[in-house]
Amino acid sequence: MKRFTLLAGVLLLFAASGMAQEKEPTKILLVPEADAGKTLAFTLEAMSVIEAKCLGCHSPSGKSDKAKEKLQWEKLQTLSGADAMAMLDEILEVLDKGEMPPAKMVEKYPNMKLTEEESAKLHKWAEASLAKLE
């Protein structure tokens, strides 16, 4: 009986440590506008869209290498000058053409589609950020 209790205790301990080590949901440190230390900052409304619809792929823990190579929002906020300008230009083009999230993904997960309102929020943020750089 004692052995059984001991074994159960060890198992419980393992389970608890496993749970503690379980990956926390992706928490990306997008910098809000109030942080003046960064070149590119995010409005709260843009951040909410990015976190909900973009970070699944475009973050260090993203599933697609191609997506990560193309854009990582965390890295974007460290860009400045021409690099930041070029990336914002591309984001605007992608939004205008409705190219993201990719059609295949939207087909599989229809709720991931950017609504017009969400697209407008990102567009507004990108335009405002570009205006500051230009």
Place this chain on the structure above:
Amino acid sequence: MIKKIVLGIGVLFVGLQFFRGTPPEVTAENPDDLLATSQISSEVSSLFRTACYDCHSNETQYPWYSYITPVSWFVFDHISHGREEVNFSEWASLRKSKKVRILKDLAEEVGEGKMPLESYTIMHGDAQLTKEQRDLLVKWAENFSAEVMKE
């Protein structure tokens, strides 16, 4: 039998020539053109004309075979796509951020040997860039981007 097949292919080939497609328009006057509106060395200008302008400007020089179907389908589509991506004939009308992005992509793709496309240089040997020519274009794009940023 072989005669019939050859004749059939011949008839099909001739018939296809009626479905050549429309070549993207060529315009002689391009007031917003990059080379017309910017101060660029003759060496770099010449590289642009031989390696980039057939697909990325309104001054495409169509080779004779580009009018023969089915080659025409490939060439016309390729040029339309090329102009859609970047059209140096519209340079002055582009937004600053777009210019900077084009120059960044140019430096990257030319530097890595991705541009001009191999499918183009196969038929246009003079568009094949040497290492020195690539370096020259990359350096030019970086310097020119800095100039554009000051605009």
